[in-house]
Amino acid sequence: MFLRQAYKTATFVSYGYMNWTRGSFLKHQKEFKDQEMAVDLTDKQCLVTGANTGIGYASAEALAARGATVHLVCRSKEKGEKAVGEIKAKTGNPNVSLQVCDLSSLQQVKDFAAEYTSSGRPLHILVNNAGLMETERTQTVDGLETNFAVNVAGVYAMTELLMPALKRASPESRVITVSSGGMLTENLNENLQYEDKNVFDGTTQYARNKRVQVALTEYWVQKHKDAVGFYSMHPGWVDTGGLKKSMPDFHSTYNYLVGVATTRKASKWGILLRPKSCCQAFTRFWHAIHT
Ligand SMILES: NC(=O)c1ccc[n+]([C@@H]2O[C@H](COP(=O)([O-])OP(=O)(O)OC[C@H]3O[C@@H](n4cnc5c(N)ncnc54)[C@H](OP(=O)(O)O)[C@@H]3O)[C@@H](O)[C@H]2O)c1
Numbered sequence: 001m002f003l004r005q006a007y008k009t010a011t012f013v014s015y016g017y018m019n020w021t022r023g024s025f026l027k028h029q030k031e032f033k034d035q036e037m038a039v040d041l042t043d044k045q046c047l048v049t050g051a052n053t054g055i056g057y058a059s060a061e062a063l064a065a066r067g068a069t070v071h072l073v074c075r076s077k078e079k080g081e082k083a084v085g086e087i088k089a090k091t092g093n094p095n096v097s098l099q100v101c102d103l104s105s106l107q108q109v110k111d112f113a114a115e116y117t118s119s120g121r122p123l124h125i126l127v128n129n130a131g132l133m134e135t136e137r138t139q140t141v142d143g144l145e146t147n148f149a150v151n152v153a154g155v156y157a158m159t160e161l162l163m164p165a166l167k168r169a170s171p172e173s174r175v176i177t178v179s180s181g182g183m184l185t186e187n188l189n190e191n192l193q194y195e196d197k198n199v200f201d202g203t204t205q206y207a208r209n210k211r212v213q214v215a216l217t218e219y220w221v222q223k224h225k226d227a228v229g230f231y232s233m234h235p236g237w238v239d240t241g242g243l244k245k246s247m248p249d250f251h252s253t254y255n256y257l258v259g260v261a262t263t264r265k266a267s268k269w270g271i272l273l274r275p276k277s278c279c280q281a282f283t284r285f286w287h288a289i290h291t
Helices: 002-019 022-029 054-065 077-091 106-118 146-161 163-168 181-185 202-224 241-246 248-253 263-268
Strands: 045-049 069-074 096-100 125-128 174-178 229-233
Touching: 002 181, 045 054, 054 069, 054 077, 054 125, 069 077, 077 096, 106 146, 106 163, 125 146, 146 163, 146 174, 146 202, 174 202, 181 202, 202 229, 241 248
Parallel strands: 045 069, 045 125, 069 096, 125 174, 174 229
Antiparallel strands: none
């Protein structure tokens, strides 16, 4: 058991070193096709969770720069308003707005999704980006373990409840769930709540949650395949506040390797911007080596 886990971790780190670093990104950036990245997203409704910082912010900015109407879903009104102001100023796109919603509260997710769907608007792109790795075991208002609540329950509820809006934009609509290569270190596990506080390990719980996100994506593909495109992906190792806070040792050790959450990096995600006809392999786990 110990040896198997050590093998998985060593494989993950060495594979990541070769494929998910700044050097790898710069190499693959040369293969980006400008015509695929220069899409016009005018009149497309896009929603990015956790968009006030890091990868979510870069994604929202990339979408806004291409003319989309972008809804930033953030738990902090203050941080969200700051991000909206910055993105509007940088892109010149006035159609950027804030939706305050804490994904650790199922009631808030329900209220937000009900408001969005009852507005009658379609939803072309949902980016399930918000995520966290809490190292101590805490519980949410719903009594769920916090990592699970945000990374799994919030993502599941948000996606399912927004299906009417996603179907309104069908067959163009897509859901991109930002998982992590870290999920390769864990198998699917029935102990979703990681009950025992004495042995709780936030890194393990995060990896399990990210594994569930990939499984959920495969489930959604089966359930809604003719209506909506579903994709799970790994963004590479990106130098964000989240990475620094949750894995300070990893961050400082690999600081010289990690990429930067630039707009260019976010826009590289073929699944975010490419026509759906170019992204047919729904069950593929997209990561940094794919262009
Ligand atoms: N950075 C990497 O190398 C890396 C690698 C693999 C996967 N990922 C994944 O990429 C995604 C983005 O990560 P990041 O590195 O950009 O992290 P980040 O800088 O910490 O950003 C995370 C975002 O999620 C939001 N968030 C957290 N809990 C929330 C909640 N309960 N309700 C609503 N929003 C919430 C945060 O809001 P606050 O600002 O209010 O906290 C923040 O906007 C995550 O899903 C992460 O697992 C990152």
